[in-house]
Amino acid sequence: MAAIASSRTVTVTINSVEYEREVEARKLLIHFIRDDLDLTGSHIGCDTGNCGACSVIVDGELLKSCMLLAVQADGTSIETVEGLAADGELTALQQAFSDHHALQCGYCTPGMLMSASALLRETPSPSDEQIRKALQGNICRCTGYWNIFEAVKAAAR
Amino acid sequence: MLLREVEYAKPSSVADALSILGAHSGARALAGGQTLLNVMKARVASPDVLVDLNGIEELRGIELAADGTLTIGAMTTCTEICESAEARARPILAEVCGQIADVQVRNRGTIGGNICSNDPTNHLPPLLSAIGARMCIQGADGEREVEAADFFLGVYLTAVGPGELLTKVVVPSGRHDGFAAVTLGVDGTCIANAAASANGSLRVALGCVDAVPVVVSPSSGDDDAIRTAVRGAGLEPPSDVHASSEYRAHLAEVLAVRAVRRATEGS
Numbered sequence: 001m002a003a004i005a006s007s008r009t010v011t012v013t014i015n016s017v018e019y020e021r022e023v024e025a026r027k028l029l030i031h032f033i034r035d036d037l038d039l040t041g042s043h044i045g046c047d048t049g050n051c052g053a054c055s056v057i058v059d060g061e062l063l064k065s066c067m068l069l070a071v072q073a074d075g076t077s078i079e080t081v082e083g084l085a086a087d088g089e090l091t092a093l094q095q096a097f098s099d100h101h102a103l104q105c106g107y108c109t110p111g112m113l114m115s116a117s118a119l120l121r122e123t124p125s126p127s128d129e130q131i132r133k134a135l136q137g138n139i140c141r142c143t144g145y146w147n148i149f150e151a152v153k154a155a156a157r
Numbered sequence: 158m159l160l161r162e163v164e165y166a167k168p169s170s171v172a173d174a175l176s177i178l179g180a181h182s183g184a185r186a187l188a189g190g191q192t193l194l195n196v197m198k199a200r201v202a203s204p205d206v207l208v209d210l211n212g213i214e215e216l217r218g219i220e221l222a223a224d225g226t227l228t229i230g231a232m233t234t235c236t237e238i239c240e241s242a243e244a245r246a247r248p249i250l251a252e253v254c255g256q257i258a259d260v261q262v263r264n265r266g267t268i269g270g271n272i273c274s275n276d277p278t279n280h281l282p283p284l285l286s287a288i289g290a291r292m293c294i295q296g297a298d299g300e301r302e303v304e305a306a307d308f309f310l311g312v313y314l315t316a317v318g319p320g321e322l323l324t325k326v327v328v329p330s331g332r333h334d335g336f337a338a339v340t341l342g343v344d345g346t347c348i349a350n351a352a353a354s355a356n357g358s359l360r361v362a363l364g365c366v367d368a369v370p371v372v373v374s375p376s377s378g379d380d381d382a383i384r385t386a387v388r389g390a391g392l393e394p395p396s397d398v399h400a401s402s403e404y405r406a407h408l409a410e411v412l413a414v415r416a417v418r419r420a421t422e423g424s
Contacts, residue, residue: 001176002168004206025165025207028158028194047158049195055261061236064261066158067194071165072209115260136344137259 010074014039015083023070030054032070033080041081041110045139052138055111056080062118064137081110084117093117093155102151104142111138116152124157131156158198167209171216171295171324174208179297179320181206186322188232188270191262216269216324219243225330231269231323236260238268249334253284253352256344269323272308275315275369277395278347282309283364284336286372287352290328296321305362309369331356335419337412338364341399348399349408353416361416363387363409366394373413378421384410 010023014037021036033039033056045051047066054065057079084091090098093116103109112135119126119134126134131152140148168174178184183205187193196202210216216232221243227250229238235254238244244251257263257271257280271281272292285292286305293302294317308316317323331354338350350364359378362370375386387410394405 002166002173004164004166004177004181006162006164008165024162026160026163028160031159047198049191049262052259052261061264062261063265067191067262067265069165069190069194069207069209071167072190072211118260133344134260137261 008071008074010071012073012075013077015078015080015086025069025071027070028066029056029068029070029073030065032073033065033078036070039080039082043107043110045107045111050139051108052111052115053108055114055138057114057118062115079114079117081113084113091117091155093120093152096151096155097148100147100151100154102143102147108138108140108142112140112148116148116155119152120156126152126156128153160194160197161200161203163197163204164206165209166206167212169212169214171213171322174210174213174322175295175297175320177206177208178322182319184208186210186273188273189234189262189266190270191258191266192270192274192276210322221246227328227330229268229326229328231273231325232267233269235263235266235268235271239263247288247328247331247334249284249288249336249352250328253280253336256280256338256340258344268326272326273315273317273323275309275311275313277312277368278365280336280338280347280350280364283350283362283370284352285326285328286362286370287354287360288328288331288334288356289354289360290326292316292323293325293327294318294321295324300324302327305370306372312368329356333420335416335422337415337419339408339412349394349405349412351409351412351416353413353420355417355420359417359420361386361413363390363392363413366392366405366409371409375413375417378417380414383414383417387413 007024011020043053045053049067056065185204187207187209217230220228238254239251292308333355335353338347353361373386375383392406396402
């Protein structure tokens with residue numbers, strides 16, 4: 001029978017760095033990333049799975065890290081917003097966000113960037129409809145979305 | 158949000174999962190977690206043990222039989238259904254799975270989780286009721302197969318009992334299906350929905366209007382016949398901030414007509 005425990009050792013690779021920590025089963029992945037590993041780029045907005053500010057890419061799949069337990073991420077490779085400009089240079093998408101004024105307060109931006117990165121990776125030349133659909137899980141309360149849409153469109157090939 | 162303290166197990170087989178679920182009365186199966194983890198935050202559910210089904214390969218995947226029957230593993234995600242070549246045998250599946258919530262939720266949320274949570278606003282309970290799906294439930298005493306009418310029992314309640322697991326969803330072949338919904342924003346939560354299947358007989362399942370999907374069989378695809386059938390169901394939908402009971406009953410009629418039109422278009 002599989003082991004039953006209230007905590008377990010979790011090994012994850014985040015932005016190419018491997019971390020190993022003892023984690024309580026009740027801890028959500030977003031708290032593990034922010035509090036245990038001090039990677040505070042990913043934000044907690046609603047904590048109910050609606051806003052998408054905590055979006056990260058786990059083994060190539062875009063997920064909301066407030067709806068995943070940290071122990072469930074054991075053995076995975078995770079990308080967070082910190083990984084985008086890992087070498088200190090903005091990605092084309094990040095530069096497009098800057099150029100198109102795609103953020104005001106910036107709180108939703110880490111999640112927006114991860115959702116748009118996931119889209120462009122799979123669909124380098126998305127249609128307008130595909131861009132809108134890809135950003136559906138991310139809420140922005142400042143921009144009205146238009147500039148975000150424009151930035152993603154500009155970053156697309 | 159910090160969840161209440163909970164124990165966690167990640168079995169790699171259905172048999173192992175069943176033995177853990179059977180041994181702990183406070184154990185709950187964790188599928189995609191897109192509902193369960195949120196209700197745990199709200200303390201609406203407080204399981205003692207979470208049995209994570211994500212390590213069980215036999216619960217994943219879609220098989221297409223020669224006669225067009227689809228067998229979908231309970232842990233198959235909405236995204237996998239949307240991208241599956243096999244699932245195109247019943248096109249309505251990908252069409253509806255593609256309008257559930259958002260990319261992130263579809264990447265993680267599963268067909269089994271959607272129907273086992275049986276929230277009255279979910280998309281798949283009415284859809285699977287309309288298209289005549291059968292659910293395979295496994296327990297210590299073996300496997301049984303139940304029809305949608307015997308599967309959806311009440312709000313958040315299904316035929317999957319304590320110590321049991323939904324393992325597969327079996328969907329018969331058919332191409333003439335339609336789905337219509339009024340939602341909170343594009344692809345948002347349904348205020349009311351309707352799924353129609355016009356493969357042989359005509360069947361319409363109405364969602365959000367009762368604890369479980371309400372299935373009606375209009376005598377024909379005419380608007381009047383559909384509206385008469387929906388009225389004949391004697392709906393008394395719940396009222397909430399989004400719609401009054403009367404308005405939901407009205408939507409049920411309108412959406413039933415739309416769903417049937419989509420099901421019969423081009424046929």
